Amino acid sequence: MSAPSPEQAAGTQLERWGSDSDNLLQMLIGVQAALGHIPEAAIRRFEAALGVGRARIEGLIGFYAFLHHRPRGRFDIRVADNIIERMRGSRELAEALAGRLGCPPGETRVDGRLSLGYTPCIGMSDQAPALLVNGYAIPAVEHARLEQVVALVEANTPLADWPPELFEVALNIQRKDLLLEAAVEDGAALAALKASGADALMQVLEASGLRGRGGAGFGLARKWGFCRQAPAEAKRRVVVCNADEGEPGTFKDRVLMQDPQQAARMFEGMTLCAGMVGADSGFLYLRGEYRNLLEPLERELQRRRDAGLLGKNIAGIAGFDFDIAIHLGAGAYICGEESALIESLEGKRGNPRDRPPFPVTRGYLGRPTVVNNVETFIAAALVAVQGADWHRARGTEHSAGTKILSVSGDCARPGIYEYPFGVTLQQILDDCGAADTQAVQIAGAAGRTIPPDEFQRRVAFEDLGTAGSFMIFDQSRDLLEMVRNFNDFFVHESCGFCTPCRVGTTLMQKTLAKVSRGHAAPMDLDTLRRIGELMRRTSHCGLGATAPLSVLDTLDKFPALYRDRLSDRGFVPGFDLDAALSEARAASGRDDPRAHLEGDGV
Amino acid sequence: MIEHFSLDGKRIPFQPGQTIMDAAMQAGEYIPHLCHNPEFRPRGSCRLCVVRANGRSVAACTSPAREGLEVESDTPDIQADRRSLLQMLFVEGNHLCPACEKSGNCQLQAVAYYCGMLAPDFTHLYPVRELDGSHPDFVLDFNRCILCELCVRASRDADAKGVFGISGRGIGAHLIVNAPSGKLGDTDFDPHDRAAQVCPVGAILPKHKGYDVPIGRRIYDRKPVSLVGDVADHQEDMS
Ligand SMILES: Cc1cc2nc3c(=O)[nH]c(=O)nc-3n(C[C@H](O)[C@H](O)[C@H](O)COP(=O)(O)O)c2cc1C
Ligand code: SF4
Ligand code: SF4
Numbered sequence: 001m002s003a004p005s006p007e008q009a010a011g012t013q014l015e016r017w018g019s020d021s022d023n024l025l026q027m028l029i030g031v032q033a034a035l036g037h038i039p040e041a042a043i044r045r046f047e048a049a050l051g052v053g054r055a056r057i058e059g060l061i062g063f064y065a066f067l068h069h070r071p072r073g074r075f076d077i078r079v080a081d082n083i084i085e086r087m088r089g090s091r092e093l094a095e096a097l098a099g100r101l102g103c104p105p106g107e108t109r110v111d112g113r114l115s116l117g118y119t120p121c122i123g124m125s126d127q128a129p130a131l132l133v134n135g136y137a138i139p140a141v142e143h144a145r146l147e148q149v150v151a152l153v154e155a156n157t158p159l160a161d162w163p164p165e166l167f168e169v170a171l172n173i174q175r176k177d178l179l180l181e182a183a184v185e186d187g188a189a190l191a192a193l194k195a196s197g198a199d200a201l202m203q204v205l206e207a208s209g210l211r212g213r214g215g216a217g218f219g220l221a222r223k224w225g226f227c228r229q230a231p232a233e234a235k236r237r238v239v240v241c242n243a244d245e246g247e248p249g250t251f252k253d254r255v256l257m258q259d260p261q262q263a264a265r266m267f268e269g270m271t272l273c274a275g276m277v278g279a280d281s282g283f284l285y286l287r288g289e290y291r292n293l294l295e296p297l298e299r300e301l302q303r304r305r306d307a308g309l310l311g312k313n314i315a316g317i318a319g320f321d322f323d324i325a326i327h328l329g330a331g332a333y334i335c336g337e338e339s340a341l342i343e344s345l346e347g348k349r350g351n352p353r354d355r356p357p358f359p360v361t362r363g364y365l366g367r368p369t370v371v372n373n374v375e376t377f378i379a380a381a382l383v384a385v386q387g388a389d390w391h392r393a394r395g396t397e398h399s400a401g402t403k404i405l406s407v408s409g410d411c412a413r414p415g416i417y418e419y420p421f422g423v424t425l426q427q428i429l430d431d432c433g434a435a436d437t438q439a440v441q442i443a444g445a446a447g448r449t450i451p452p453d454e455f456q457r458r459v460a461f462e463d464l465g466t467a468g469s470f471m472i473f474d475q476s477r478d479l480l481e482m483v484r485n486f487n488d489f490f491v492h493e494s495c496g497f498c499t500p501c502r503v504g505t506t507l508m509q510k511t512l513a514k515v516s517r518g519h520a521a522p523m524d525l526d527t528l529r530r531i532g533e534l535m536r537r538t539s540h541c542g543l544g545a546t547a548p549l550s551v552l553d554t555l556d557k558f559p560a561l562y563r564d565r566l567s568d569r570g571f572v573p574g575f576d577l578d579a580a581l582s583e584a585r586a587a588s589g590r591d592d593p594r595a596h597l598e599g600d601g602v
Numbered sequence: 603m604i605e606h607f608s609l610d611g612k613r614i615p616f617q618p619g620q621t622i623m624d625a626a627m628q629a630g631e632y633i634p635h636l637c638h639n640p641e642f643r644p645r646g647s648c649r650l651c652v653v654r655a656n657g658r659s660v661a662a663c664t665s666p667a668r669e670g671l672e673v674e675s676d677t678p679d680i681q682a683d684r685r686s687l688l689q690m691l692f693v694e695g696n697h698l699c700p701a702c703e704k705s706g707n708c709q710l711q712a713v714a715y716y717c718g719m720l721a722p723d724f725t726h727l728y729p730v731r732e733l734d735g736s737h738p739d740f741v742l743d744f745n746r747c748i749l750c751e752l753c754v755r756a757s758r759d760a761d762a763k764g765v766f767g768i769s770g771r772g773i774g775a776h777l778i779v780n781a782p783s784g785k786l787g788d789t790d791f792d793p794h795d796r797a798a799q800v801c802p803v804g805a806i807l808p809k810h811k812g813y814d815v816p817i818g819r820r821i822y823d824r825k826p827v828s829l830v831g832d833v834a835d836h837q838e839d840m841s
Contacts, residue, residue: 540661
């Protein structure tokens, strides 16, 4: 089958998504998938059909990592490169692919067969190393699988004909509690809504103490209450499920959505929310890395429409009309931040908005919008049926219920662990078979680095809050590599909107490289601190405010990481004279030792 | 009833709906800023106007004024943060003030003087950026763009032309021109556009009049930015 022309590909997208420029990003994702890039002729077609300026389209292509002007190879391979994947050989995997396929990382092979590159965490830390081919995840790419992938690429086998078992992803559920054990029938939450009414259920949610599971822990009843009270035309409010799950080391939303029963509950939770706040449209914002979940989730939505659980007069409640559309992300961690997510839903670059106004009063297209995490909607659907006491039976006073953790790194049993809030880090480490642990990174790259003398601390909003990422590092690891990996991630993911994060992440990268090379002086450590604290105080959004945490935490709690690498000189210039000579070396064709300055400088 | 908040101990009146910045400007109080211009919707991206309001750090240009708010702006620690932010803007681009036509009329330079920034401190990033000389009346020098988006907003909202946009992300974010060639000469950009007059730095430069006003007699040469105000309000002094 030959590829469609650019005009055809754009035309297909216009048919699918309508002539509404709010869906522009989804259309570009569609063209990228069909053609491997977004050609000039497709851009012109969109400009004419949607009446948008070319700069808007270019701005999107430049912002989203999975969109490209220039053609990618027929097989677009991205190796996940979070620190956990690195510890499991992601770099060696990429090098092996590069060697076998004749295509260095970062490039496209001249015959256009493949592109090879790295990408941040793809939600597979429990089965690393993993990679994406044209957006579809293949976990646990060890020797035999590597050979298989190489052979399929060389044979030019269409991706649709690759053996399905390559794409099978294990659930790895290691510990179940309230949420994962609950046996509640499909449709039960909507039946409860019909039986008790929104006001009564609001009180149940309030009494349950349910707080958001996506990180910040905002009270669910308060959020839904604000949205419900916000003035809106008829029932034109919006419900958004945040399935962007971009935080390095988390994969619990992926597991929840992979399990048909939990996916059904997630949609039911969204529908319940719609019924309670008065919303007519819903979105699931699914990260592009979870492309393989799109069709199963679409099928589940159709099943719900057929069963009267979505659409018109839902669950037999007259006038309760609501439906859900799935929007894909395209490689931008910042789009997990709720206001950037809304911008992305509107087909824009993912720059976080000013708050106030908060999404609950002005969200998608200015309409009051609830944004909650996958796990939160599931918990809400269950609480509506099981009641407040059921939920309160677990957890602490301020953090009721349970939390699903994604455990990865140096332990015997990585995977999904559901615990009551209040569990200690030590308990989790014992359960997953971690030994000789040097540090736990909790809440992802944006989270805290915890040393062993704090392993009695608890997972709870009043102590260590987390969306669920739990990465374990044993004594054999160099934590500076972890810090640098996280910092590289933020350099890649900063949206570029505000000065401290846009420039600060890169300045930190340079300084950390200097530390790592053994060229840093004490002054450089002061610079790291100064940049980090500036970012914490002055960044526009949570990304910039949390990006420096692992640097600041390790400076405080693991000072030897830095101290032991300091140069014995009081000052080393940031300007790298040897690197500056590289152009001269290239011009003169020399690379012998005498064409270099010595490692310790001039 | 007029409401008030305090700015470094001074009582500042405001009307409902005004931001801290609006009210301060109206009262003649200066809060350093680069991406703000009251003609356009505030953006809050340069972060220079970050103040402490009841103990919380917020951008003055986007934060609503509230009765009784205690705002601190001119304190040693906040000014130190501003110096760091300015240093970041200087090392991010290529700002060679002595060789820049805008020197003396440049708000980045003027704010840096005002905040007492003496040297860039951080490692220079020395980005490789191109010049666009395709337009008959203007040069675009991307080396000096600080991504304030004033030109983007002015061209879109005041001129209804949408000549500029932003692409890339993170440290790779950059200004783009809305034309298939990406060249300013292929747009309807015009010297009378508001967008031609708002750039706080030397990124959008008129041709043929670089030194009509000699250095020494320029907007910020004799009085500080706190008294003179924004470049955008002084177009007559530059030509
Ligand atoms: C940089 C950044 C990334 C985020 N990524 C996610 C994400 O991937 N998933 C998520 O649910 N929340 C994410 N959040 C939090 C959301 O902004 C928002 O608080 C959350 O979706 C609200 O849902 P909850 O109340 O159910 O937790 C992120 C926040 C920031 C600042
Ligand atoms: S903090 Fe970073 S991600 Fe957030 S707005 Fe600023 S540049 Fe963008
Ligand atoms: S060209 Fe000037 S006005 Fe436009 S974004 Fe850059 S610095 Fe701001």
